[in-house]
Amino acid sequence: MIAVLMTGGVWLFEWCRPAVTDSDLSGRWHNVKVFILLLIGLAFAAPILNQCAQLLPSISLLERIAPDWQSKGIAGGILATLIYAFIWDFFQYWTHRLEHKYAALWAFHRVHHSDAHMNASTALRQSVGGALIGFFLTHIPTAIICGGNSIPYVGSLILFSGWGYFNHANVRLSLGPFTRIISGPQWHRLHHGKEAQYHNSNYAAFFPVLDLFFGTLRLPKKEEWVETGVLNDVSPLKPFKQAFFSWCNESASIENTPHTHTPETPSRLLGRQWSRRGYRKQLIRKLQRAQWFLHRPAWWRIGRRSGE
């Protein structure tokens, strides 16, 4: 309910000063429906996710190294929240980048990118699979380092949840010199850019310095408000399919996957190791033998077509 109210609140700003003209309210309602289905899906997955969270060590790595990292007072609380948020965003950055790199992960993440009219409600448009990927690749590693039930955790959760509505907003607002420091609506809009020239950039959720550090930062030009969406999205899915079966989309092909990567990065090394040892080929062969999915969804064909 809070999420829907927040998108409504940001919508007022979007209505007053839109980045691009968008009078289509049905797209926002679609995103809310996907979000409700996402919550239902996660409610079913919650017992398993809770069990996984129980397996985490009771003392975090950071607590072992620096027991007083969560210092007292308001300033200490803000600092600890920022530390937590930065570590969370570090893992989010790499999870996000892998989602753009590998077709099997992109099949889930593309739901978020398929909004051709990006606005605050696009933050709600996530598939259940995408949320689970985020849980295991971002939330769990962050919790191992920083702990799961701390005040910084709650602070970061509020920060990132709220910020998502702001940096997806269809609002003509440039953060000026702060663009390099905080993820704003113009900066994140480039990440959602439909054309290939915008792919592979601006993966961070809050700290653009991560993109700067890993070579994927792209700063918006003056008055650059790009068109958003996915190229050749021929069969947009219904909310239920988007939330639960996002890979069942004929246009979810590798050609439409913004999967490019800059070289000289750890991900390139990871990719090389992965293919050199043939793990991926082995996995695909085993899955083929097992006839894992009888109807062979789109992302399955992608793996075969790309010849890997």
Ligand SMILES: [Zn+2]
């Ligand atoms: Zn993305």
Ligand SMILES: [Zn+2]
């Ligand atoms: Zn986004």
